[in-house]
Amino acid sequence: MSTLRCAFVALLAATILTSVPAAAQERLKVIASFSILADLVKNVGGERVEIGALVGAGSDAHVYAPTPADARRVAEARLVVVNGLGFEGWLDRLVKASGSKATVTVATKGIKTRKAGGGQDHGHDVDPHAWQAVANVKIYVANIRDALAAADPAGADAYRANATAYSARLDALEAAVRSAVAKIPAARRKIITNHDAFGYFEAAYGIKFIAPQGVATDSEPSARDVARIITQIKRQKIPAVFLENISDPRLMQRIAKETGARIGGTLYSDALTEANGPAPTYIDLIRHNLTTLAGALTS
Amino acid sequence: MIYDTFIAPFAEFEFMRRALVGTIAIAFGAAPVGIFLMLRRMSLIGDAMAHAILPGAAIGYLLSGLNVFAMAGGGLVAGLVIAIGAALIARTTELKEDASLAGFLLISLAVGVTIVSVGGSNVDLLRFLFGSVLGLDDQTLLLIVSITTLSLLALALIWRPLVLECVDPGFLRSVSRAGGPAHLAFLALVVMNLVGGFHALGTLLAVGIMILPAVTARFWARDITMMIAIAVASAGVAGYTGLLLSFHAGLPSGPAVILVAGALYAASVVVGPVGGLLWQAFPGRHLEA
Numbered sequence: 001m002s003t004l005r006c007a008f009v010a011l012l013a014a015t016i017l018t019s020v021p022a023a024a025q026e027r028l029k030v031i032a033s034f035s036i037l038a039d040l041v042k043n044v045g046g047e048r049v050e051i052g053a054l055v056g057a058g059s060d061a062h063v064y065a066p067t068p069a070d071a072r073r074v075a076e077a078r079l080v081v082v083n084g085l086g087f088e089g090w091l092d093r094l095v096k097a098s099g100s101k102a103t104v105t106v107a108t109k110g111i112k113t114r115k116a117g118g119g120q121d122h123g124h125d126v127d128p129h130a131w132q133a134v135a136n137v138k139i140y141v142a143n144i145r146d147a148l149a150a151a152d153p154a155g156a157d158a159y160r161a162n163a164t165a166y167s168a169r170l171d172a173l174e175a176a177v178r179s180a181v182a183k184i185p186a187a188r189r190k191i192i193t194n195h196d197a198f199g200y201f202e203a204a205y206g207i208k209f210i211a212p213q214g215v216a217t218d219s220e221p222s223a224r225d226v227a228r229i230i231t232q233i234k235r236q237k238i239p240a241v242f243l244e245n246i247s248d249p250r251l252m253q254r255i256a257k258e259t260g261a262r263i264g265g266t267l268y269s270d271a272l273t274e275a276n277g278p279a280p281t282y283i284d285l286i287r288h289n290l291t292t293l294a295g296a297l298t299s
Numbered sequence: 300m301i302y303d304t305f306i307a308p309f310a311e312f313e314f315m316r317r318a319l320v321g322t323i324a325i326a327f328g329a330a331p332v333g334i335f336l337m338l339r340r341m342s343l344i345g346d347a348m349a350h351a352i353l354p355g356a357a358i359g360y361l362l363s364g365l366n367v368f369a370m371a372g373g374g375l376v377a378g379l380v381i382a383i384g385a386a387l388i389a390r391t392t393e394l395k396e397d398a399s400l401a402g403f404l405l406i407s408l409a410v411g412v413t414i415v416s417v418g419g420s421n422v423d424l425l426r427f428l429f430g431s432v433l434g435l436d437d438q439t440l441l442l443i444v445s446i447t448t449l450s451l452l453a454l455a456l457i458w459r460p461l462v463l464e465c466v467d468p469g470f471l472r473s474v475s476r477a478g479g480p481a482h483l484a485f486l487a488l489v490v491m492n493l494v495g496g497f498h499a500l501g502t503l504l505a506v507g508i509m510i511l512p513a514v515t516a517r518f519w520a521r522d523i524t525m526m527i528a529i530a531v532a533s534a535g536v537a538g539y540t541g542l543l544l545s546f547h548a549g550l551p552s553g554p555a556v557i558l559v560a561g562a563l564y565a566a567s568v569v570v571g572p573v574g575g576l577l578w579q580a581f582p583g584r585h586l587e588a
Contacts, residue, residue, distance in 0.1 A: 223545035223552050226433050227312050250434035258313050 028152045031077040033088045034061045035272040036131055037107060037140075039282045041081055043166045044144045048155045052077075054094075057272045057280070066090055071098040079151045080104045081144060085113060087128035105147035107140040114199055129197040129269065133204035134174040134286060138167050173283055180290050181205045184297045191293065192233055192261065193242040197269035207293060210238065226255065233259040240264040240296040264296030308546045315542060317435045321443055321499050322538025322556060325508055328447035329492045330530035331454055333513030334523065335485060338465040342514070344397070345506045347404040349493050351381040353411030356497075361414065367438045371494050378490030381407055383483055390479070432500045432542075432552050439499050446495035450488050457481040462523060500553055507557035508534050515564045518571025533563050 027050040032038035038053035045051060054070050055061040074080060075098040082088050084106035095104060108130050116127040130136045145163035149156035181189070190208035198209040210232065232238070233255070241256040242264045256263045267289050268279045279285035309315045336342050355377025356370045363369040381403045389396035435443075454461075460481035463471040471478045489509075496505025512534035516526040541556030550558075569576050 221431075221433065221551075222549045222555075223308070223315060223318070223433055223542055224547065224549040226314060227308065227546060230312060230314070250436050250439075251431055252434075253436060254314050254317075254434050 028079065028148070028155070029077045030079045030081060030148070030151075031074055031102070032081045033083060033091055034270070035059075036270075036282050036285070037081055037083060039272060040107070040137065040140055040166075041144055041148075044141055044159055044163045045148055046158060046162050048152065048158060049148065054091075055271065057274050057277070059271055061088060061270055064090065066094045070094065074098040074102065075100045077102045079147060081107055081147065083128055083130070084108045085126045085128035085130065103147065103151060105143065107143050108136070109139075109143050111136050111139050114203060116199065127199045130200050131282070132198050132269070133200035134170050134177060135204060136200060137282065138170050141167055141170070169283060173286055177205055177286065177290055180294050181207060184294060188239050188297045190236070190238050191240045191242050191264060191297065192229065192238050192255070193267060198267070201289075207297075221251065226251070230255055230258055233261050242267050242292075242296070262296055265292040267292060304547070305543065308543065314433050314435075315546065317440060318432045318542055318552065319539060321432060321435045321440055322508070322542065323535050324440075324443045324447045325492070325496045325499065325505075326512070326531055326534030326538055328443075328450045329496055329505070329509040330512045330516075330534040331527045332450065332485075332488050332492050333509040333511075334516065334527050334530050335461060335465065336489065336510065337513045337517060338523070341397075342510050344400060345489060345493065345509050347400050348378055348382065348489055349497060349506050350411070351404050351407040352378045352490065352494060352497060354407055354414055356494075357411050357414040367436075367442055367498060371442055371498055374494040374497065375490060377407065378494065379487055382486035382490055386483060386486060432504070432556070435499055443495045443499055446491050450492055453484060453488055457484050461485055465523075500556075504553045504557055507560055508537070511557065511560035511564050512537065515560070515567045515571075518567035518573050518575050521573055534560065537563060 028045065028048055030041055030045065030049050030051050032041050032051060032053050034055040035053045035057045038051050041049060041051045052073055054066070054073070055064045071094060074095055077100060080091075080095060080100070080102045082091055082104060085108050091104075095102070108128075111130050113126045113130065115125055131140065141163050145159045148159045152159075184207070189206055190210065192210045198207075201207065202209050210229070233241070238259075238261055240263075241252055241259070241261045253263065255261075266278075268285050272281065272285060273279045278288045309319055333342075333345070336345055352374040355373035355375065357373070358377075359366070359370040359373025362373075381400075385396060385400040385403045388394055388399040392399075457477075457480075460471060460475065460477035463475075464478050464481065468478065492509060493505050496508060500508070512530040513526075515533045516529035519529050520526045537560035538556050541559040542552060544550055544559065545552035545555040548555075567575065570578075572578055
């Protein structure tokens, strides 16, 4: 009898003991505000992190409305990674409302910001789309690495190794962008697009992005704006017009027809595509934008 | 100077010409329909129907993407189902038409919003639904002009029963059975014109360009033909002036057009010779003399 009980207790102890390492292996729950950030966290966190994005692939973070399910995911998360710079105006309230105890990390900490161009009816003056310059994303990666290490000290070494490896890939990406841009004749390095989310790309690589609308995707252009942009394309001989995955395409087509500029293809700015799309990861996104730009501007 | 202000924007830019053609075509289709809506005390029905179109357009979008004709077709079907359903319920049960339509409208709106939200990336759809008069492509223009042509022909066809039902439905029922079919055909016209306007110019503009010119015309004429002529003219003027306003003052084009239509209405309330405020304040002086 007593031996049986002993055996039972031993068995119980054994299961508890074996379940303790299993609990330690439980992955760190992290929520990123949008798909690009989620991709970066996935690259730095690797296997140790369970990552979710509030604004998923193909959706526009500017007009996102949080759902109760999102509040639950935020409440369950240990770490919330945001872009900051006014990109996710809705997030503070969501974190408070969810009662989450998660640390909120701003991935753009330490980035040299630039002013938003042309945004007349905009609440904030800083352009939040800093990830469009690859050099900035290396800072994102460093911030994410530190935040993950703080939330999960046991994995600090793994995070550091991942971040270093990913930064090396970013360096290669940066070099590829620069050499591709160098092949485009200097006079043709300008396009017109209906979303000026590319301010950092423009500043870093010297391709000029001219937009008929402000920074936000929610302002309706007036006839005057459209007329100005058409006049501008004709006067400056801008070779290509680009569509963007989250704005009204018909207006762009009209402008292209009226000016003879080429419709260059789709540039992805604020969101990744689904896994079967052309830009399922951040590196793919930049490469896709680069090939599309080069294709429209070199010929 | 006059040329620069009033003509140059259209001479210089094709998108302005297209926008003008679009708004004028919509004026010809929607304004007469608006007159009948007003005469039958159904002015708010236009608003209701605009919401009712949403689920159909959303389904059309889900099935075939941003195809103007698929979305217009879906909107048309949804609007017709609701218009006919509401009319049938009103004619066969105790419920009045406005009440049954309100019921349908609210259900339809909820279904539409649900489909839009569940359908994933909804931004494109909303952009499409709230359309921009500045981005009219060939397809959309063709759709608007076809709808206007069809609706003018149909109005000519059902003109007599329609007018009779406005002024004396009892008499019409005693001499003819055309009242019911004419009413249904008329509701179909309302839906069609809303779909055309809705697609090109968004909900706001579609309903506004239907109702505002009609209520403006009411202050200028008693004769229904005159009223329609004035409504079409004032809708056209609103379109033209609104586009100019958008061009020179940088206002968003859709709201600018409706604001001008609204200003015409406000002015007519004051100075309109048929029941306008000024004419009521000084009644019949020229008759006494």
